[in-house]
Amino acid sequence: MTINESLQWAMEIFEQEGVENARGNAEHLLDHCLGMDRTARFLMRHERVLSTVEEDVYRRLVAQRADHTPLQYLLGKAPFLNEDLVVDKWVLIPRPETEKVVEVAIWLLRQGESVVAPVVLDIGTGSGAIAVSxxxxxxxxxxxxxxSAEALEVAQINVRRLQLEEQVAVVHGDLFCPFHVLNLAGQVDLVISNPPYIPHRVVDTLAPEVSQHEPRMALDGGEDGCDFYRAIVPAAIPFLKPGLGWLVLELGDGLAVKVQDIIGNQREFSTPQVFPDLNGKDRVIMAKRGR
Ligand SMILES: C[S@@+](CC[C@H](N)C(=O)[O-])C[C@H]1O[C@@H](n2cnc3c(N)ncnc32)[C@H](O)[C@@H]1O
Structure with missing residues (x-):
């Protein structure tokens, strides 16, 4: 098959199988197989015939994408802020909404009272997107x-690729459990998390790319989506610096009021503030530990 024929063939399959953006997917996967970027492909003659190996690999990737495996898992990477992060099926694909969470945290910690080299706890790090940023x-x-031990292997790869081993330590365990032995009580400037927040009954209604391919333990937030907020909010308090430490959490759709209540029920926190994402949805909530 030529480049043109390959793209046409893949696009028809994607359209039949209801894969969104058929052309974009066909092109990304072909560029990946040919080991080149879009511009290089454009400069190449479109009658160029794929080698047997290239065609074989392309056919396999197209079949997986037609089965709704996310493009990022097939490419093995996903963009986040200014980096391409390694991803595989064991980690949630980092989302643009989470970039907003990181931006709010950076803005907060750059305010007047903040310290040089702040201490941060990232709960549920997945690919390590928040931690490395x-x-x-x-x-x-x-x-x-x-x-997830498998997720932490991916996070560690990203830490190493970005040469952040001196700054980021990944630790295995449930929420704050691995931190208890580290003598971090009252030492932490920021507790941050993008927790699983999809209400249990909603998980299976999401696009197949998400519901069938992303790790369920990265998605399912229990009956009302708030299980992890109820666990993280009170558990964060003893770690945060009195009068200085911040809690910053990503919000699931429609959960702002509930999470405001969960934080409001802990007298140690200031009144929480909510920020929207680029689509105008309440996406980030933050509160400071009082003295
Ligand atoms: C929504 S994903 C966020 C991943 C990453 N921080 C990001 O923003 O792209 C939630 C993560 O929490 C992890 N997780 C689920 N239950 C957990 C628990 N009890 N303790 C620690 N992490 C947990 C999942 O494995 C998953 O990596």
Missing amino acids: LAKALQAKVWASDV
């Missing part, structure tokens, strides 16, 4: 936990 932007020392 804060380490780079703030020269922060980040402790990142996840209950």
Whole structure:
């Protein structure tokens, strides 16, 4: 098959199988197989015939994408802020909404009272997207936990690729459990998390790319989506610096009021503030630990 024929063939399959943006997907996967970017492909003669190996690999990837495996898992990478992060099926694909969470945290910690090299806990780090971004932007020392050992292997790859081993430590375990032995009580400038927040009954109604391919333990937030907020909010308090430490959480759709209540029920926190994402949805909530 030529380049043109390959793209046409893949696009028809994607359209039949209801894969969104058939052309974009066909092109990304072909560029990946040919080991080139879009511009290089454009400069190449479109009658160029794929080698047997290239065609074989392309056919396999197209079949997987037609089965709704996310493009990012097939490419093995996903963009987040200024980096391409390694991803595989064990981690949630980092989302643009989470970039907003990181931006709010950076803005907060750059305010007047903040310290040089803040100490950060990232709960449920997945690919390490939040942890590596804060380490780079703030020269922060980040402790990142996840209950999935497989996810932590991916996070560690991203830490190593970005040469952040001195700043980011990934630790295995449930929420704050791995931090208890680290003597961090009252030492932490920021507790941050993008927790699983999809209400249990909603998970299976999401696009097949999400419901059938992303890790369920990264999605399912229990009956009302708030299980992790109820666990994280009170548990964060003893770690945060009195009068200085911030809690910053990503919000699931429609959960702002409930999470405001969960935080409001803990007298140690200031009144929480909510920020929208680029689509105008309430996406980030933050509160400071009082003295
Ligand atoms: C929504 S994903 C967020 C991943 C990453 N922080 C991001 O923003 O792209 C939630 C993460 O929490 C992890 N997780 C689920 N239950 C957990 C628990 N009890 N303790 C620690 N991490 C947990 C999942 O494995 C998953 O990596």
